[in-house]
Amino acid sequence: MGMDKLGFHCHSMRHFKGAILDTGLKRGEFYNFPAQEIPLLKKEISRHNISVSIHAPLVRPDWYYDPPTFTYLCDADRGKRELSLRMIELALNQASDFNTDYVVVHYPHPLDDLDGVEYADLRKIALDSAYQLSKLGDKYKQEIHIEGYGPNPLLSVDFLKEVFSEFPKLKYCFDTGHLNIDSKEREFDLYGFAEGLAQHVGSIHLWNVSSVLDFESYRHIPVHPSQKPEDGWVDVPRILKTLWGHVKSVIFENIPQYPQELGGHDYKEGVQWVKQLATTLS
Numbered sequence: 626m627g628m629d630k631l632g633f634h635c636h637s638m639r640h641f642k643g644a645i646l647d648t649g650l651k652r653g654e655f656y657n658f659p660a661q662e663i664p665l666l667k668k669e670i671s672r673h674n675i676s677v678s679i680h681a682p683l684v685r686p687d688w689y690y691d692p693p694t695f696t697y698l699c700d701a702d703r704g705k706r707e708l709s710l711r712m713i714e715l716a717l718n719q720a721s722d723f724n725t726d727y728v729v730v731h732y733p734h735p736l737d738d739l740d741g742v743e744y745a746d747l748r749k750i751a752l753d754s755a756y757q758l759s760k761l762g763d764k765y766k767q768e769i770h771i772e773g774y775g776p777n778p779l780l781s782v783d784f785l786k787e788v789f790s791e792f793p794k795l796k797y798c799f800d801t802g803h804l805n806i807d808s809k810e811r812e813f814d815l816y817g818f819a820e821g822l823a824q825h826v827g828s829i830h831l832w833n834v835s836s837v838l839d840f841e842s843y844r845h846i847p848v849h850p851s852q853k854p855e856d857g858w859v860d861v862p863r864i865l866k867t868l869w870g871h872v873k874s875v876i877f878e879n880i881p882q883y884p885q886e887l888g889g890h891d892y893k894e895g896v897q898w899v900k901q902l903a904t905t906l907s
């Protein structure tokens with residue numbers, strides 16, 4: 626029970642086995658695949674009966690920013706917003722080829738340049754983008770989860786609650802690692818943020834990081850039971866306890882490998898740990 630919520634992020638067939646088959650998980654979140662791997666991906670998904678979510682873009686468009694996680698839905702530049710919406714629409718369209726549970730997009734996102742843009746204007750822009758997303762979700766019959774992080778004044782419980790009240794079909798994707806860094810840099814309480822948004826959270830990106838420096842060196846570190854909150858790591862059981870009842874899924878968002886310099890743990894121990902936690906939460 627509840628185990629079907631657990632899944633692994635995957636952005637190439639090279640990681641499919643380590644992320645999904647070797648962990649015994651039955652769910653994957655697929656992102657930024659080379660176009661030529663899509664037929665094999667489809668085959669493997671149906672062969673192993675994997676539940677699917679998609680992190681836009683599914684297929685890497687050659688006309689978009691690199692990395693394609695750059696999404697400008699809350700940017701004052703209209704051209705950038707339109708390009709992002711085009712990238713997202715393509716992912717939504719491709720999602721209908723799979724039995725997709727939901728599609729993740731980034732919003733709000735670190736801003737390139739805040740110079741001269743008033744908060745009131747940013748708000749309007751972001752609300753309009755949420756409206757566009759909500760319309761696209763209806764058009765393609767997909768649930769959209771928005772993942773927000775980074776130094777953006779719109780990343781607040783109050784603003785996001787406003788978005789979700791106005792566009793109730795949109796959900797929030799709570800990214801544990803990014804929000805842990807944000808909470809340190811901008812001094813807000815990570816657990817208060819989780820509690821404040823809990824009723825709107827539709828999915829979790831699960832990975833860990835203890836400091837900005839670690840993120841710069843190792844990016845998305847797999848969760849592991851040895852990571853102590855008093856050393857700066859996310860308190861994974863606490864976050865799961867707060868959000869578990871609200872979410873469709875919890876996606877391990879790291880490559881299947883633990884940095885040697887941080888102990889070289891087996892990332893599968895982290896998956897085992899979360900599976901065990903899940904049995905107490907379901």
Ligand SMILES: [Zn+2]
Pocket residue numbers: 772800830878
């Ligand atoms: Zn994420």
